[in-house]
Amino acid sequence: MTGTGVTNVLDVRKLSKVYGAGDTAVHALCDVDLTVRRGEYVAVIGHSGSGKSTLLNMLGCLDAPTSGRYLLEGLDVADLDERQQAVLRNRQIGFVFQAFNLIPRTTALANVELPLVYAGVGRRRRRERAMAALALVGLQGREDHRPNELSGGQQQRVAVARALVTSPALLLADEPTGNLDSQSTADALGLFDRLHASGRTIVLITHDDEVAERAERVVVVSDGRLSEAPARR
Amino acid sequence: MSVVEIVRFAVRGLVANRLRSLLTMLGIIIGIAAVILLTALGNGASQYIQGQIAGLGANSITVLPRQPPETAGTSGRPLTTGDVQALADPQGAPDVASVSPVVQLSTSVDAGRSRTDAIVVGSTPSYFPGANVQVGTGRAYTDVDVEAGRKVVLLGRTVADDLFGVGSDPVGRDVLVRGVPFDVIGTLAPAGQGQGLANPDENVLAPITAVQGSLTGFGDLSQIVVQARSTEAQAAAESEINSILDRRHGIEDSENRDYQVLSARQLADVLDDTLGAFTLLLAAIAAISLVVGGIGITNIMLVSVTERTREIGIRKALGAPPSAILGQFLVESIILSVVGGVLGVAVGYAGTLVPLGDFRPVVLPSAVVAAVGVSAAIGIFFGAYPARRAARLRPIEALRRE
Numbered sequence: 001m002t003g004t005g006v007t008n009v010l011d012v013r014k015l016s017k018v019y020g021a022g023d024t025a026v027h028a029l030c031d032v033d034l035t036v037r038r039g040e041y042v043a044v045i046g047h048s049g050s051g052k053s054t055l056l057n058m059l060g061c062l063d064a065p066t067s068g069r070y071l072l073e074g075l076d077v078a079d080l081d082e083r084q085q086a087v088l089r090n091r092q093i094g095f096v097f098q099a100f101n102l103i104p105r106t107t108a109l110a111n112v113e114l115p116l117v118y119a120g121v122g123r124r125r126r127r128e129r130a131m132a133a134l135a136l137v138g139l140q141g142r143e144d145h146r147p148n149e150l151s152g153g154q155q156q157r158v159a160v161a162r163a164l165v166t167s168p169a170l171l172l173a174d175e176p177t178g179n180l181d182s183q184s185t186a187d188a189l190g191l192f193d194r195l196h197a198s199g200r201t202i203v204l205i206t207h208d209d210e211v212a213e214r215a216e217r218v219v220v221v222s223d224g225r226l227s228e229a230p231a232r233r
Numbered sequence: 234m235s236v237v238e239i240v241r242f243a244v245r246g247l248v249a250n251r252l253r254s255l256l257t258m259l260g261i262i263i264g265i266a267a268v269i270l271l272t273a274l275g276n277g278a279s280q281y282i283q284g285q286i287a288g289l290g291a292n293s294i295t296v297l298p299r300q301p302p303e304t305a306g307t308s309g310r311p312l313t314t315g316d317v318q319a320l321a322d323p324q325g326a327p328d329v330a331s332v333s334p335v336v337q338l339s340t341s342v343d344a345g346r347s348r349t350d351a352i353v354v355g356s357t358p359s360y361f362p363g364a365n366v367q368v369g370t371g372r373a374y375t376d377v378d379v380e381a382g383r384k385v386v387l388l389g390r391t392v393a394d395d396l397f398g399v400g401s402d403p404v405g406r407d408v409l410v411r412g413v414p415f416d417v418i419g420t421l422a423p424a425g426q427g428q429g430l431a432n433p434d435e436n437v438l439a440p441i442t443a444v445q446g447s448l449t450g451f452g453d454l455s456q457i458v459v460q461a462r463s464t465e466a467q468a469a470a471e472s473e474i475n476s477i478l479d480r481r482h483g484i485e486d487s488e489n490r491d492y493q494v495l496s497a498r499q500l501a502d503v504l505d506d507t508l509g510a511f512t513l514l515l516a517a518i519a520a521i522s523l524v525v526g527g528i529g530i531t532n533i534m535l536v537s538v539t540e541r542t543r544e545i546g547i548r549k550a551l552g553a554p555p556s557a558i559l560g561q562f563l564v565e566s567i568i569l570s571v572v573g574g575v576l577g578v579a580v581g582y583a584g585t586l587v588p589l590g591d592f593r594p595v596v597l598p599s600a601v602v603a604a605v606g607v608s609a610a611i612g613i614f615f616g617a618y619p620a621r622r623a624a625r626l627r628p629i630e631a632l633r634r635e
Binding site: 083086087091101103105106115120162 | 238249543546548549550552557627628
């Protein structure tokens with residue numbers, strides 16, 4: 001499932017999501033087409049309720065689309081059962097959430113190790129890779145701290161380390177700076193820039209134009225429809 | 234992912250909520266301790282009663298005359314010395330060690346101005362081992378005494394106390410049995426209360442010839458006491474007695490017998506059955522508390538799953554397969570119930586160290602094994618539903634929950 005021969009990490013065709021049925025049906029997404037190439041840094045912007053979070057949930061295999069096709073690394077996600085989707089999330093996707101979503105009462109190191117545990121990586125290699133990921137986000141020396149002992153910006157960096165530790169094909173970030181102060185936001189965005197520079201594929205969702213400006217490509221979601229933003233500069 | 238990791242996650246989950254885990258365990262601890270303690274009580278009572286019955290003389294068999302049912306069409310024959318001789322025949326009854334004819338009457342016994350009521354038992358010297366009666370002071374009567382028809386008696390402890398004062402030794406004194414003078418040649422060892430069919434403390438033992446010659450006349454026997462060769466031979470001896478007496482009394486249907494055979498073994502069997510049923514009843518009551526404890530586990534695990542829905546969502550987003558989530562919560566409930574079960578066994582065992590009246594509870598090893606097995610099964614059974622609910626949560630719904 002390495003799919004290195006595929007240039008498009010993401011390939012979404014006519015993806016729709018409908019909540020409810022009949023008169024009360026809500027079309028959260030309508031016929032969305034989106035491709036993301038390897039190494040691209042894409043920002044998805046839109047107002048609250050525009051459907052951008054729904055799109056991210058589809059891309060992260062957290063929710064199933066009503067219709068349309070979604071290829072991740074050339075693999076049709078609809079063909080996979082629950083267990084295979086779990087493996088896909090584990091190997092190919094790294095999530096960074098707005099609310100950090102660290103496991104409480106568990107050290108930073110254990111949090112970063114968690115995806116590797118589910119991947120079946122042995123204890124020693126797990127520890128090495130988790131320490132390396134924490135070092136990458138600048139948190140060496142904090143591995144034994146619990147989430148409640150870390151600042152918001154540090155927690156988000158732990159979350160980024162956790163997302164990176166499996167070397168996923170795609171980094172999905174949902175409002176990663178939404179709960180951070182301006183200094184931490186700058187730090188986090190700097191981290192994303194560095195990851196992009198090192199060749200990571202990043203899809204970032206935000207409602208903040210300043211955050212979106214750091215991406216090399218911006219798409220706009222509005223009323224469940226997607227459009228490319230005009231090229232900047 | 235390995236089982237070790239699943240167990241580690243489960244232990245972490247339990248330790249995070251120490252007090253709650255402990256209280257949930259308490260339900261199982263109480264249930265298992267109750268099962269261990271109550272079955273131990275039943276078992277201890279059973280062993281105590283078995284010991285008491287063994288004191289009756291495990292080899293002793295008593296044959297009593299019985300009124301046959303009306304459908305038999307006959308009033309039945311009495312037990313006679315002819316029956317005794319037939320039972321004493323080693324050809325027909327190889328498992329019989331000794332046979333003692335017994336005549337018995339209830340009458341008053343006088344010594345000076347004292348008078349008491351007693352049961353006078355006339356028999357032969359083989360009656361002493363046959364009925365498991367021990368001589369306290371003096372001597373037993375002998376075959377010579379029987380042949381000569383000597384009027385000699387041994388007094389049961391209660392009779393001796395009533396006539397001559399508590400703890401006295403009346404050997405050499407005289408008593409009047411229904412006005413007939415007898416020499417006291419000994420007393421019987423005290424047997425204690427409630428030793429079974431008859432209480433030898435209230436008996437007066439004399440040679441059968443003397444009792445027949447001066448008190449009852451030479452008629453039918455009151456009973457025949459048979460001693461089997463060994464405890465193991467008892468059942469065989471009983472069936473030999475049955476076949477010999479059936480033949481002599483012309484009985485074709487065992488329903489119509491004009492005699493009955495009683496033994497300590499039969500008594501033990503009946504008591505054992507009764508106690509077994511009683512122990513089972515106690516265990517069933519205790520088992521109810523186990524079920525209540527199990528429901529407590531389901532309840533707490535459901536609360537735990539609801540409370541940790543978000544954590545489950547995070548784990549799923551990071552790639553936890555349904556089986557890992559199922560395993561984590563199932564192992565949590567199994568740990569709760571098995572640790573509770575082991576602690577329950579310890580508490581129950583500690584409880585049995587408290588002596589209760591005459592007997593001590595005795596823990597059944599099988600109950601310990603069953604208790605631990607059952608508690609593991611409870612963990613799986615009562616933890617399965619919450620664990621499945623956790624495993625089936627959709628990641629997106631789990632993540633949305635605050």
